[in-house]
Amino acid sequence: MMSNSNSANREYKKEQLRGRMISTSQASASARRGASQAPSDVSSLETSATRPSSRVTADFRAEEEISRQRRESAETIRKAHNRVLRGRTVILTVILCLIAGAAGGVYWYNRFAKLENTTVVWERRMEQTENTFTGYVGFGENVLKYTRDGASYIDASGKDIWIQSYEMNFPIVAVCGNYAAIADQQGNNIYICDETGCLGVATTVLPISRITISSRGMVAAIVEDQLSSNVYYFQRDGSEMEIYIKGLLNSADSQDDTGIGYVLDADLSPDGNLLMGSYFYVQGGRLRNRVAFYNFSEVGKNAVNRMVGGFHEIYEDSMVAKVACLSDSRAVAFADNSLSFYSLRDQMSPEMTLLIPVEEEIRSIFYNENYVGIIVYAASGEEKYRMDVYEADGTKAFSEGFSYDYAQAVVEGDMVFLYNEDSCRIYNHYGNLKYEGTFDYTVSRITRGQLPNQIIVTGPQIMQELMLH
Numbered sequence: 001m002m003s004n005s006n007s008a009n010r011e012y013k014k015e016q017l018r019g020r021m022i023s024t025s026q027a028s029a030s031a032r033r034g035a036s037q038a039p040s041d042v043s044s045l046e047t048s049a050t051r052p053s054s055r056v057t058a059d060f061r062a063e064e065e066i067s068r069q070r071r072e073s074a075e076t077i078r079k080a081h082n083r084v085l086r087g088r089t090v091i092l093t094v095i096l097c098l099i100a101g102a103a104g105g106v107y108w109y110n111r112f113a114k115l116e117n118t119t120v121v122w123e124r125r126m127e128q129t130e131n132t133f134t135g136y137v138g139f140g141e142n143v144l145k146y147t148r149d150g151a152s153y154i155d156a157s158g159k160d161i162w163i164q165s166y167e168m169n170f171p172i173v174a175v176c177g178n179y180a181a182i183a184d185q186q187g188n189n190i191y192i193c194d195e196t197g198c199l200g201v202a203t204t205v206l207p208i209s210r211i212t213i214s215s216r217g218m219v220a221a222i223v224e225d226q227l228s229s230n231v232y233y234f235q236r237d238g239s240e241m242e243i244y245i246k247g248l249l250n251s252a253d254s255q256d257d258t259g260i261g262y263v264l265d266a267d268l269s270p271d272g273n274l275l276m277g278s279y280f281y282v283q284g285g286r287l288r289n290r291v292a293f294y295n296f297s298e299v300g301k302n303a304v305n306r307m308v309g310g311f312h313e314i315y316e317d318s319m320v321a322k323v324a325c326l327s328d329s330r331a332v333a334f335a336d337n338s339l340s341f342y343s344l345r346d347q348m349s350p351e352m353t354l355l356i357p358v359e360e361e362i363r364s365i366f367y368n369e370n371y372v373g374i375i376v377y378a379a380s381g382e383e384k385y386r387m388d389v390y391e392a393d394g395t396k397a398f399s400e401g402f403s404y405d406y407a408q409a410v411v412e413g414d415m416v417f418l419y420n421e422d423s424c425r426i427y428n429h430y431g432n433l434k435y436e437g438t439f440d441y442t443v444s445r446i447t448r449g450q451l452p453n454q455i456i457v458t459g460p461q462i463m464q465e466l467m468l469h
Contacts, residue, residue: 111428115435115453115468124158124463136445136458137173138412139180140195143447143456143463146171151182153195156450158463162197176270177215179236183208192219192236200238206230210265214272222263229263231275233296243296245305247279260292260307269325273297274308274347276331278320289315291323291333291340293350300348309350314340326369330392334365339374341394354394360386364409371397371411371429389416389429398431412448417455419446426455426468435468 126134126145135146142161143154150165168184175181183190190202190211199217206223213219217236222229228248233241247260261279268275275294280287290312300306318335325331331342331350341354360376363385367373373389383401389411390396404425406418414429423438424446442459449456453468 118466121465138447164198174211174213176213179217181213181219183211202234202238212268214268215270218272267325271328276323278323289319308348326392366409366411368411400431417446
């Protein structure tokens with residue numbers, strides 16, 4: 001029984017062992033089959049994994065190419081822009097150099113270049129009768145011609161704009177801006193004109209000694225008799241205003257109407273608000289001089305007798321023969337031994353800003369709204385005369401010696417004209433001689449033309465506009 005049982009067990013274990021061997025063999029076969037199939041599966045996996053990576057790489061490379069093209073395009077644009085900027089900079093530099101060179105050339109030409117030749121721009125022959133007085137004065141942009149028989153306003157081409165007839169023994173003229181007044185000295189009539197013609201005629205009772213006019217056409221006339229001098233005012237239509245100043249030559253030291261003194265000279269400010277006058281009077285047996293200012297605006301009513309300024313101590317040993325209101329804010333007094341400059345900015349309180357002593361004898365004076373000049377006999381040196389020119393505030397513009405025998409001295413714009421009957425000299429405001437020349441006819445007056453380097457030369461028989469070059 002035991003042996004049978006053991007045999008059965010052995011058989012059973014053998015069967016189990018054989019089953020295990022078959023399972024192992026099958027597993028090995030399966031492993032072999034799996035190993036043979038693995039490359040195909042891996043390749044499939046690798047292919048499926050590689051396909052998205054290739055697309056990413058291609059897109060990345062495309063983006064890099066686009067980015068590279070954009071960078072190249074931007075660099076090309078930048079270089080082109082820089083080239084344009086450099087070109088513009090070069091052009092601008094050249095233009096600025098040309099402008100600077102032209103400005104320097106113009107400056108040098110205007111300041112230093114001397115003009116030696118003339119060309120006639122236009123010419124007009126004037127009618128002239130024997131022993132007839134003829135005078136010329138710059139008026140507006142043109143020239144006013146006046147005689148004993150009448151006046152005419154002549155334009156830049158030599159044509160008459162208007163003609164006014166009258167009869168005067170000795171005509172005198174005052175001009176300011178676009179207004180002019182023509183009076184009969186020691187007579188009684190004043191013709192008030194603008195650039196269109198005569199606006200009115202004023203009449204005085206006493207003889208006229210001198211006149212002045214404002215840029216608004218108001219006229220102040222100084223009339224006198226043996227005992228007094230008076231200043232009367234007229235509108236531009238010739239009607240008399242209820243304003244006057246009366247002065248007596250007496251020993252009163254007061255500054256009332258009669259104590260101010262006898263009028264030597266007077267001038268209106270361009271706006272007509274101020275009258276500047278030079279007065280002489282007797283005090284303590286001595287002849288004295290003062291400069292006084294009167295205000296005829298509304299605010300001037302607050303001043304006693306409208307007198308807003310009086311200066312007499314500085315003129316104790318001198319005589320002021322000429323006063324001039326250069327503008328509404330500047331004035332000057334020409335004494336025989338000094339120049340005194342005044343500020344009129346406060347028209348209720350004029351102020352003397354500068355006194356310039358003059359030791360030499362004064363031969364001539366001239367002025368306009370920008371410049372004041374005197375010519376004196378030179379005390380030493382080779383030159384016969386010395387010309388001192390100042391700006392309106394008293395700043396010295398230049399001083400120049402010369403020996404030219406002139407008869408008249410005027411300043412037109414920024415040019416000084418010295419001339420006699422047959423020649424002239426022209427200086428700029430730097431004191432440089434710009435032109436000197438002679439004429440083959442008698443010269444009465446020289447004025448500046450409308451264009452630079454042009455002058456208008458007038459005489460009894462002829463008028464010419466000349467281009468200097």
